[in-house]
Amino acid sequence: MAPSAQPLTTSVPDEKYANVKWEDLGFGFVRTDNMYVAKCKHGENFQEGSIVPFADFHISPCAAVLHYGQGLYEGLKAYRTEDGRIIIFRPDQNGLRLQAGADRLCMPYPSVDQFVSAIKQVVLANKKWIPPPGKGTLYIRPILFGSGPILGSFPVPEYTFLVFACPVGRYHKDNSGLNLKIEDKVRRAFPSGTGGVKSITNYCPVWKTLAEAKAQGFSDVLFLDAATGKNVEELFASNIFIVKGNVVSTPQISGTILPGVTRKSIIELTRDFGYKVEERVIPVEDLLDSEEVFCTGTAAIVTTIASVTFKDKKSSFKTGEKSLAAKLFATLTDIQMGRVEDTKGWTVEIDRSHQG
Amino acid sequence: MAPSAQPLTTSVPDEKYANVKWEDLGFGFVRTDNMYVAKCKHGENFQEGSIVPFADFHISPCAAVLHYGQGLYEGLKAYRTEDGRIIIFRPDQNGLRLQAGADRLCMPYPSVDQFVSAIKQVVLANKKWIPPPGKGTLYIRPILFGSGPILGSFPVPEYTFLVFACPVGRYHKDNSGLNLKIEDKVRRAFPSGTGGVKSITNYCPVWKTLAEAKAQGFSDVLFLDAATGKNVEELFASNIFIVKGNVVSTPQISGTILPGVTRKSIIELTRDFGYKVEERVIPVEDLLDSEEVFCTGTAAIVTTIASVTFKDKKSSFKTGEKSLAAKLFATLTDIQMGRVEDTKGWTVEIDRSHQG
Incomplete structure (x- = not known):
């Protein structure tokens, strides 16, 4: 999608809102x-x-x-x-x-x-x-x-x-779930590097890899760790979770993945739902063997992953309204949108007194 | 050294030259x-x-x-x-x-x-x-x-x-040779990354490491490869060469070190001098066992390395006017400064006809 350098137009002007469709x-x-x-x-x-x-x-x-x-x-x-x-x-x-x-x-x-x-x-x-x-x-x-x-x-x-x-609007357009490519050669981050902070140096170096995957029809890229090439780390700009039975796992914070704010929030909500959450090293095999996979991020919110393709082999996962991802998406956005009471103290209301 | 944001002053104005001391x-x-x-x-x-x-x-x-x-x-x-x-x-x-x-x-x-x-x-x-x-x-x-x-x-x-x-003026102030720290934990580049091109993303991520080494009294940092942590790669912004007998070695271009223009030129001049030049993987031990070490770069030109410190052990090398580095520095700068005939076709003269 080309960036929109100009405000979008609308035929319904409204003083309360900018002129956006x-x-x-x-x-x-x-x-x-x-x-x-x-x-x-x-x-x-x-x-x-x-x-x-x-x-x-x-x-x-x-x-x-x-x-x-x-x-x-x-x-x-x-x-x-x-x-x-x-x-x-x-x-x-x-x-x-x-x-x-x-x-x-x-x-x-x-x-x-x-x-x-x-x-x-x-x-x-x-x-x-x-x-x-x-x-x-x-x-x-x-x-x-x-x-x-x-x-x-x-x-x-x-x-x-x-x-x-x-x-x-939505960051990922794929409403039926993302189809990821697990990148087998190019790494996003390495131990002692800047993968654990939101440094601008983490992004452009993997644009080419992301563009190639998109040209092949994939929604996004899942990167593996640079030290061994065996364990999953994160997508271009979101964290990953896998679900098997009552256990939800996500890569541990070890300096090479971003400590996402949404990741942290989702871990807490998932535990509230009664799941066991493990922050650990996740071999690719564990991902392929899981029942459900989703990613999280400020832009991605909680997005279901329909499939991953690793070395030309595609594995599919549970999607749809009964998935844990759907339940977490609803719960998180209910809090973010102020549709339910925020018992976590996560939201901050802005009023006019903050101005200036 | 603090950057000079203003032209330096001089008491001898000259139309041909800017007002610089x-x-x-x-x-x-x-x-x-x-x-x-x-x-x-x-x-x-x-x-x-x-x-x-x-x-x-x-x-x-x-x-x-x-x-x-x-x-x-x-x-x-x-x-x-x-x-x-x-x-x-x-x-x-x-x-x-x-x-x-x-x-x-x-x-x-x-x-x-x-x-x-x-x-x-x-x-x-x-x-x-x-x-x-x-x-x-x-x-x-x-x-x-x-x-x-x-x-x-x-x-x-x-x-x-x-x-x-x-x-x-000179990039390195140490006229008697640099004293390098071989960095044992932090890597500069990794396979599939951007170490082989002059990406801005290669530099700030190792500033902290460079600043810490300088605070410890070192002139610069020598980084090891991320894949094994056993082989030398390059300094913050210059390539490295080691000399033993009639053999001069420098890390091979493999995607994690910068293909320096000075590096390439020095390889050719060294061969002209009758040395054998090997572009290869260089284990730290080979460096420690060498007789002379120097680094090259547009900023560094050819700079002698007096010592390297690896895991708190300091090794010293040959320096001075009889070193190969001194000979290469003289030969290269003679060409660059136009003091000798350029038989390589490396220099380009600029005249007024090039203007705008």
Whole structure:
């Protein structure tokens, strides 16, 4: 799908909403009204930034992020509820993960309070871009990067923390479940690398592999671990779970897979349902031998996996309304959309008092 | 060393030269006068770009390079000769390497002719920043990156090829030879990754390791291969060679080390000197058992390695004027500086006819 660089058009203008044909929303770039920007000099701490109109910004041709890949991103969503509230999901978790990544990539970082405040400000400043209930969500994209010039030697003189947002629909279009390719040669991450943080350096290096798999008709790629090539790790940008009987397993956090906020939430909900959840090494054979497979992520939410193809052999799994994935998707989105009481303390409601 | 964001001052103004105290030049960012910029839309080819004043430029907050690390850099140098000519060294090789990297990272790329033309234009447009003979060189930094906005899905709508230049002195300050730390845990690259191309994603992930080694008093880090942890690969940004008797060895190009232009040139010069050169797997033990060790790179040129420390044990090597490294440094820089006839066809002279 080509990114939408311009707002989609609609024939029903509405002051409460931006001029968007909500039914046509995919998962791509849509230009919205405002963004948040904060800068920080080397040796200083991030101070409160400000909301500015969404626009291209100035950067040095010698910026650290352009030459040495010093950058992180995060992803979270704002939801408009049926009763008119606006809520975000566990933003503190994204703020903490950004901090871990910044430490790994030698950057200063905003406090969790600053991070959450920035998210709230961006949501309010783009309120009319939050889709109507059931039509999508406002995807919020924080980035932190080395913006000052550096050539060869430390330190980077300036860092930028920037947050913008785009209305999005479903990330995966395959309603009947994903068909994954298990990649047998190319690895996503390796021990001592950056696979455990949301570093920008994790993504482009596997674009070619993802594009090739998509050209072959697959929905996404499931990567194996670089150390042995025997164990499943994660998809391009989501975590994986397998189900067998009363046991649900997911790869353990060991530095090569991303500690997903949705992953963490799904582990808790699955235990609430009475399943045993194991975070462990998962050989490909265990995946192939499982009854049900699904992936999780802020973009993917909970998405059923219909099949995996490993070395040209396709294995299929349980899908449909009676799957655990369907039950987890319903439970998680009920909480995220504010349709049920949040007994976990996961959601944060945004009101006008957060503005500015 | 802190980067120099402002031109260094001098008390001897000279129309031929920029206002730089050449003796104080290190290897860091210095703002010069002009840069080259070319853009390319998805599905099109790069057309001729143009020289514009060096300045911060506009980029989308959702640019591919900022979120997914889609970027490459190159590095080469322009030299001012004693007899007043300006020459560059094997720019076609950098152009070809940029193309290989662009293919790996799913980007279109300039032709080698466009690349070399851009380099020449940047050198001429910053001519007064080329240090006097013997005082340094003009380091030229091309970058190619995804500049268009993308969120989650292909394609990237726009790419930018940009070239700027900074006068530089020596990269390594250690005149008596480098003292390296052989890193035993953190790897730089892994099979199927991007170690074999000059991807921006290769650098920041090992900054922390480099900074820790420097804080311990080491000059640089020597990384081992990720697959076995037993074989030497390269330094942070230079290739390594070992000498034993009449045999000079360097790690083979296998996808995890950068195919350096200086590496390639040094292999040829070493063979001219009558040595046998082997490109092969080099176990750490072979390095420790060698008589002389040196590293090569556009920034490093040829730099003697005085010692390596592996698991707290330090091994020392031959240094000084009678070393092979010293002989290779002299021969290579004689060619690069135009002090001897270039019988290899490696140097390209720039004259006014190349301008814009």
